[in-house]
Amino acid sequence: xxxxxxxxxxxxxxxxxxxxxxxxxxxxxxxxxxxxxxxxxxxxxxxxxxxxxxxxxxxxxxxxxxxxxxxxxxxxxxxxxxxxxxxxxxxxxxxxxxxxxxxxxxxxxxxxxxxxxxxxxxxxxxxxxxxxxxxxxxxxxxxxxxxxxxxxxxxxxxxxxxxxxxxxxxxxxxxxxxxxxxxxxxxxxxxxxxxxxxxxxxxxxxxxxxxxxxxxxxxxxxxxxxxxxxxxxxxxxxxxxxxxxxxxxxxxxxxxxxxxxxxxxxxxx
Amino acid sequence: xxxxxxxxxxxxxxxxxxxxxxxxxxxxxxxxxxxxxxxxxxxxxxxxxxxxxxxxxxxxxxxxxxxxxxxxxxxxxxxxxxxxxxxxxxxxxxx
Numbered sequence: 001x002x003x004x005x006x007x008x009x010x011x012x013x014x015x016x017x018x019x020x021x022x023x024x025x026x027x028x029x030x031x032x033x034x035x036x037x038x039x040x041x042x043x044x045x046x047x048x049x050x051x052x053x054x055x056x057x058x059x060x061x062x063x064x065x066x067x068x069x070x071x072x073x074x075x076x077x078x079x080x081x082x083x084x085x086x087x088x089x090x091x092x093x094x095x096x097x098x099x100x101x102x103x104x105x106x107x108x109x110x111x112x113x114x115x116x117x118x119x120x121x122x123x124x125x126x127x128x129x130x131x132x133x134x135x136x137x138x139x140x141x142x143x144x145x146x147x148x149x150x151x152x153x154x155x156x157x158x159x160x161x162x163x164x165x166x167x168x169x170x171x172x173x174x175x176x177x178x179x180x181x182x183x184x185x186x187x188x189x190x191x192x193x194x195x196x197x198x199x200x201x202x203x204x205x206x207x208x209x210x211x212x213x214x215x216x217x218x219x220x221x222x223x224x225x226x227x228x229x230x231x232x233x234x235x236x237x238x239x240x241x242x243x244x245x246x247x248x249x250x251x252x253x254x255x256x257x258x259x260x261x262x263x264x265x266x267x268x269x
Numbered sequence: 270x271x272x273x274x275x276x277x278x279x280x281x282x283x284x285x286x287x288x289x290x291x292x293x294x295x296x297x298x299x300x301x302x303x304x305x306x307x308x309x310x311x312x313x314x315x316x317x318x319x320x321x322x323x324x325x326x327x328x329x330x331x332x333x334x335x336x337x338x339x340x341x342x343x344x345x346x347x348x349x350x351x352x353x354x355x356x357x358x359x360x361x362x363x364x
Contacts, residue, residue, distance in 0.1 A: 077348055111345030112336075141350035145335035173328040174335065194352075199280070200327060238279060240271050 003229055003250040005029040006258065007106070007135070007169060007187060007216035010057055010068070011049075012037070017219070017226045022064035024230040027251075027266055029061060030258065032071040032106035032135050037221045039078055043087045046074065050091065054098040069264060071105035071135050072096075079110070079119040086119075089126065096130055102261040103127060105135025106169065109147040112139060121154055128158065133165040133260050135187075138175060140194060148175040152182055165260050170195055170218070176204055185212040185257055190228035198232040202239055205249060214254045311353035 002025045010017070010031050021029060031053060040046060053070040061068035072095055074088040095101055104127040109116045127134045139147035151168065155161060168179045169187035172195065179186040186208075188201040196204070201215050217228035225231070233246045258264040271279070298305060315333040318326050336354040 080345065110348065111350075112341050113345050114341045114343060117341050139350065141352045142334055142336050142354040143350050145332065146338060149339070150341060172331055173325065174331040203327075240275075 001025045001230060001233060001246075001250075002027050003233065004254040004258070005216060005226070005229055006214050006254040007032060007189065007218045008226060009034050009218065009220035010061070011052055012221045013219060013226060015060060015063075018061055018064045018066060020227060022066055024227055026066055026230075028067040028069065028258075028264075030069045030071070030102065030254075031057060032137075033073050034075045034106060034137075034220065035077040043084070043091060046088045047091055050095050054095055054100055058100050067100075067266060069100045069102050069258070069261075071103050072101060073104050073107045073123055074119065075106065076108045076110035076116050076120070076137055076139075080113055080115045082115050082119060085115075086122070089119075089122065092126065093130075096132075099263060102258060102263055103133035103135060103165075105133075106137040107134065108137035109139050109150060110137075110143070112143055112147050112150055117150060117154060120151070121157075124155065124158055124161065128160055133257070134167070136166065136168045138168060138170045140170075144170070144172065145174055148178060152178060155184075156182075164212075167214070167257060169216070171204075172196060173200065173204065176208060180208055180212060185214065188213065188215040189218045190215055190232055191218055191222075191224055193223075198228070198235045199239075201232055202236055202241070205236075210245065210248050210253065212253075212257075213249065214257065215249060307355040308351065308353045 005021060005026050005028070008029050008031055010029060033049065033053060036049070040049070050072060053072070057070070058068040072092050074085045079085045092104075104123050107120050107123040109120060124134060136151060138144050138151065148168070155166065163183035164185070167185035167187050170189045171179055171186045176186050188204055189195040190198055190201055195218070205213060215229055215232060217224060217226050219226040219228070229250055233250050236246050236249070255266065298309065311334055315330045318329040318333060321329065323329065334353045
């Protein structure tokens with residue numbers, strides 16, 4: 001079984017996890033820029049992090065035959081200080097020439113503050129200026145519904161935005177319809193306790209269909225499972241989804257979206 | 270497509286386990302001293318949704334636990350989320 005892991009924070013995972021991903025059939029892993037588990041103290045910290053995403057992680061993944069790609073931004077948790085956020089954002093263009101950078105992400109909202117929203121909008125403009133896809137984080141738990149609505153309203157103000165090049169991640173039952181109805185891609189995150197379970201993700205697939213849908217583990221510093229995607233594929237099989245349907249969700253859909261970046265190159269289909 | 274019987278065969282034991290675990294959680298809260306907070310009330314308020322005759326109970330529970338205000342806030346008092354919305358709490362939006 002081959003699959004693509006479209007959202008995993010491998011900087012927070014041990015090398016054993018790459019080995020496990022490879023054993024499970026992972027061909028590519030995509031890593032959005034995110035929070036370090038603490039607030040970085042300087043823009044230089046982000047510069048080093050961007051180097052880690054563009055230089056070290058691709059090498060670590062390649063040891064197991066996995067292609068590693070990344071997205072760049074200042075994450076929503078650290079975006080509430082606009083001056084600092086803009087200083088970090090000024091670093092991004094120099095990394096856009098790196099061969100594994102796909103686009104801008106994971107931008108979005110955390111606590112739905114005005115500053116977070118302003119920096120989110122500036123990131124969207126940055127993506128437009130460079131014709132890049134966008135990967136968006138929706139807030140956690142009780143903040144997700146409001147944050148998703150604010151994000152959708154903000155995106156609607158960008159008339160030149162190609163909605164097919166935008167994925168709004170971490171959708172759940174109360175946000176997925178609005179995201180899909182607006183023409184964006186929707187990502188389901190298989191994360192214990194605070195996001196979708198394997199069965200709920202399959203329910204969402206069955207209700208809304210496979211168009212513009214992907215799933216991911218978003219494995220990170222927290223208790224999370226880097227093998228959540230292949231495990232969900234097994235559960236899809238138990239629920240009598242066909243091999244073709246499973247392949248579409250865990251391989252072809254992410255490949256279709258990510259291939260909108262010319263940098264996303266795998267082997268022959 | 271699997272039938273209801275197929276889904277029951279596949280997942281009844283897991284659902285039973287989750288139900289008992291939730292019941293035990295409420296028992297555990299009763300056994301421990303001190304006041305609860307808005308999170309317990311939020312859970313209690315969401316429980317009837319499970320028995321409602323509607324096809325989107327999961328959506329209903331998530332909405333019941335969500336912040337329904339519409340304006341961005343000036344400043345957050347914390348970075349994390351807690352799982353339920355406190356209507357008159359610190360995170361309310363500024364009018």
